[in-house]
Amino acid sequence: MSSPSATLAVWSSAWLSGAAAADDVLDALQDWAELHEVVAADERLAATLEIPLRGEAGGSPAVLLAALRRSGAVNAELVMPVPGDVRGLGGASQFASEALRAGEAVVLNGLGIVPERLGGNVDTGIIRWTVFEIERTSPTPNVPLGEAEHELTGAMRVAAGMLLELGVAKQRAGVREELQARVAERTKARWPAGTPQRALRVLQRAAEVSAILELAMEDEPGGALSASAALKRAEALRPLFHAVRTARCAAVAEAVRALDVSDAH
Structure with missing residues (x-):
């Protein structure tokens, strides 16, 4: 398996372009954890995207998909930063710090999304997805x-x-x-x-x-x-x-x- 972020990047892009149904995205995420919750990193983003603020009870992945559609996102990008190689993070920021700690994130149209496993295994665990507003707009060039x-x-x-x-x-x-x-x-x-x-x-x-x-x-x-x-x-x-x-x-x-x-x- 690759990573939760890879799954979200590919399936959300397929859904946004009309190549997959929303239920397909939600089912694919189940491969990673029984439960997923979605929160925004700050109040302004929470209000704009209509998702709960971090510290509150998280929203569902369906809420995230609706937020992505609302934001005008089209294609997602997987980033997998490590110390010494932080390509794709767009400079120092809270998003960059948390993505580096997680070792992965998804970038879509000025949004950065970082997963965090809150304990348990695939059958009993929870993954929290935190959404950040970021300045990066152009994708990171990938090796062919x-x-x-x-x-x-x-x-x-x-x-x-x-x-x-x-x-x-x-x-x-x-x-x-x-x-x-x-x-x-x-x-x-x-x-x-x-x-x-x-x-x-x-x-x-x-x-x-x-x-x-x-x-x-x-x-x-x-x-x-x-x-x-x-x-x-x-x-x-x-x-x-x-x-x-x-x-x-x-x-x-x-x-x-x-x-x-x-x-x-």
Whole structure:
């Protein structure tokens, strides 16, 4: 699976362009949490978009969709910032700070939306979506999908080799089965009909690489790496995490473009 923000970006764009029904968007979000609530970051935005203010009882995802329609939004953009790479956040702001903390956000027509899991798992948890007004209007240029896929394929080979080098398979019994289970969990998200096959393939591969990286970052059972060894490992894996983020953003951008029915006519 990619991220709640990727799901919202693709499905809301499909709905806004007429390629999906509102119920389809709401159903897709259920893959991430049983309940979702929506709040505005400040009073003026709450009044403008007619959604509850942060600190009050949140509104439903349907309220968010109505607010997006009211705002004139068309296509959404996925951003996945990390320290040292904050592209897409549009400069220092409360939105940028919270998006960086979450590691993801959705940007639409001067609005930034950040998800926050409030506890629990997919079956019992709640995700709160906070909507911010932002100055950014032009989309962040994405790496072409073909280039992102090529980089991700290379990352896959390096990540697999890293598992061997770190001896993860020797330290963890059943590591292959564990990896398969993680990949299955991360790729169960549904996508709109008409999503390009190449974008779906890249999202699948990104999930596979991400699962491998998670295993590689975990300490072996019953022990822990030294601080210097852990730092060395993190440094070695950082370019691979970057490849995953780049690929996900490129795949979502391609899906959003392809699903823009209004632009196609």
